[in-house]
Amino acid sequence: MARKRFDDSSCSVARALNEVGDWWSLLVVLHAMYGTRRFVDFQQELGIARNILCDRLARLVDNQVLKKVDVGEHGSRFEYRLTEKGRDLFPIVIALRQWGDKWNPAPDQEPLDLRDRLTGRTIRPMEVQDADGKPLTVRDVFVPEGDAADELKPRKAKRQPADKP
Amino acid sequence: MARKRFDDSSCSVARALNEVGDWWSLLVVLHAMYGTRRFVDFQQELGIARNILCDRLARLVDNQVLKKVDVGEHGSRFEYRLTEKGRDLFPIVIALRQWGDKWNPAPDQEPLDLRDRLTGRTIRPMEVQDADGKPLTVRDVFVPEGDAADELKPRKAKRQPADKP
DNA sequence: TAATCTGGTTTCTTCAAGCAACCTTATTAA
DNA sequence: TTAATAAGGTTGCTTGAAGAAACCAGATTA
Secondary structure, three states, X not given: OOOOOOOOOOOHHHHHHHHHOOOOHHHHHHHHXXXXXXXXXXXXXXXXXXXXXXXXXXXXXXXXXXEEEEOOXXXXXXXEEEOHHHHOOHHHHHHHHHHHHHHOOOOOOOOOOOEEOOOOOEEOXXXXXXXXXXXXXXXXXXXXXXXXXXXXXXXXXXXXXXXXX | OOOOOOOOOOOHHHHHHHHHOOOOHHHHHHHHHXXXXXXXXXXXXHOOOHHHHHHHHHHHHHOOOEEEEEOOOOOOOEEEEEOHHHHXXXXXXXXXXXXXHHHOOOOOOOOOOOEEOOOOXXXXXXXEEXXXXXXXXXXHEEOOOOOOOHHHOOOOHHHOHHHOO
């Protein structure tokens, strides 16, 4: 049956995945970040089926991650370019890349070395930080009581230690 | 036909998406980060079909994102817990959450307010930074020449300005 | 002894991914 | 002037995965 959608989910992660959480969308965005703009180039670089690419590009345009620009030059007609919303996926893509490099390194290949164009410095590993820049792990964060956090009550009552008196 | 897999891709983003790039896996990991550990709890919280949850949990265990622990207490038998590799997905999940909150805010709901457990401070927006902590956008980074970047030659020769003399 | 809980597996249906062929418009080559 | 090629799709077909619901087995509790 059709995939379940999360458009109206109260969870922003689910809503984000709704737009870029399929197998291809983030790879399309990634290549757009590398400079790819044309249908055929996406198709060749990604090895994606043409109808699926059509569908993904249209969906990304619908969701305003990409915009479709008519460039009427020598036989080519359209370009797909990142919007600000699309460019804003940069931290996600970088975090994914770093995770992949760390935990599934390619057997005989150096990880891709991204650097600051101006200074030539490598980028640092993505980390979650508090307001001061102090790194935080998943164990360091919590959701204030009374917040709209019904979706993630840490533990059901029936699962409390009191379960077995 | 079956989904294309990227196990052996030279792109670490593709390899990462291979493990957590489907509709459900990251949501399972997200709820694991919130403290969910049991099959039935994942199932109820996510509203996922049981066979699909089985499949995803098994795949995540295979990929060492989760580990399956036998806890033989009162009828319950197993728990699924994050490994270090799984906990390392934290920046990705947070980046997704922030992107979703920023670009697809829920109509009548405040974004989830995650805070540092110790200081009570909110976490800061994820950003890509250079070695000094300077924020970088997608336009600020490049891949050094000669690097293993065959996959992302910025532009095909045929697409250069020289195209039309 | 039966009901319940947990963690599944099985069956069936529907939909989407992938492949390949085809199509339309515009440009270039012969 | 016609033919070939390129860009950007669309259509039809096949297969596999997602979803729903039923079923099941071992252990616990009532």
